[in-house]
Amino acid sequence: MPKYFTRHGHELYQRAVARQHERLKAVQRTAGEAAGASYDWHDNFAYEDARRNTELESQRLAVMAAALAGAIVFDPPEQDSVIRIGSTALLLETSEVGDERLLEITIGAFGETRPALGLVSYESPLGACLLGKNVDDRAILPVGPSTKSYRVKAIHPPSYRYRDLLYRLADEDSPD
Numbered sequence: 001m002p003k004y005f006t007r008h009g010h011e012l013y014q015r016a017v018a019r020q021h022e023r024l025k026a027v028q029r030t031a032g033e034a035a036g037a038s039y040d041w042h043d044n045f046a047y048e049d050a051r052r053n054t055e056l057e058s059q060r061l062a063v064m065a066a067a068l069a070g071a072i073v074f075d076p077p078e079q080d081s082v083i084r085i086g087s088t089a090l091l092l093e094t095s096e097v098g099d100e101r102l103l104e105i106t107i108g109a110f111g112e113t114r115p116a117l118g119l120v121s122y123e124s125p126l127g128a129c130l131l132g133k134n135v136d137d138r139a140i141l142p143v144g145p146s147t148k149s150y151r152v153k154a155i156h157p158p159s160y161r162y163r164d165l166l167y168r169l170a171d172e173d174s175p176d
Helices: 007-035 045-069 125-130 158-173
Strands: 003-006 071-074 088-095 100-108 119-121 138-143 146-156
Touching (some): 007 045, 007 071, 007 158, 045 071, 100 125, 100 158, 119 125, 125 138, 125 146
Parallel strands (some): 003 071
Antiparallel strands (some): 088 100, 088 146, 138 146
């Protein structure tokens, strides 16, 4: 299944893949050092641990590279009629016991998620159930043994909040 990236999100993800590649090289060096000059791996806990870490980091890199290989890069349309990637929705959340609260949720592309900032990926349970909704539509989301209901109160275009959130992600991502 293809992964949807904004241009900016694609660049951020490519940097994350490069960082993962560097982590893999570091654990491979550690495995080589643990094996020693004589390549003594027999009954060598440090080598076994480094080898397991190498496998784990290799798997992570393979998953990340596969997401990039099937990437669909796009610019989110500047619209406010339906919830899409890049949209910010004002939601009325209602719990099973009737508690209500207003939420502002922005739908991000693949890998663009910071729930603390109200940014969720389109692949998250909440993001997936909101995609395609219009104002006054309802979405029901199972949360453990209970459910939450969301009513869309307003939809804002990507220029409202999404682009600012992407710049914040880029700032968090920078090595400075």
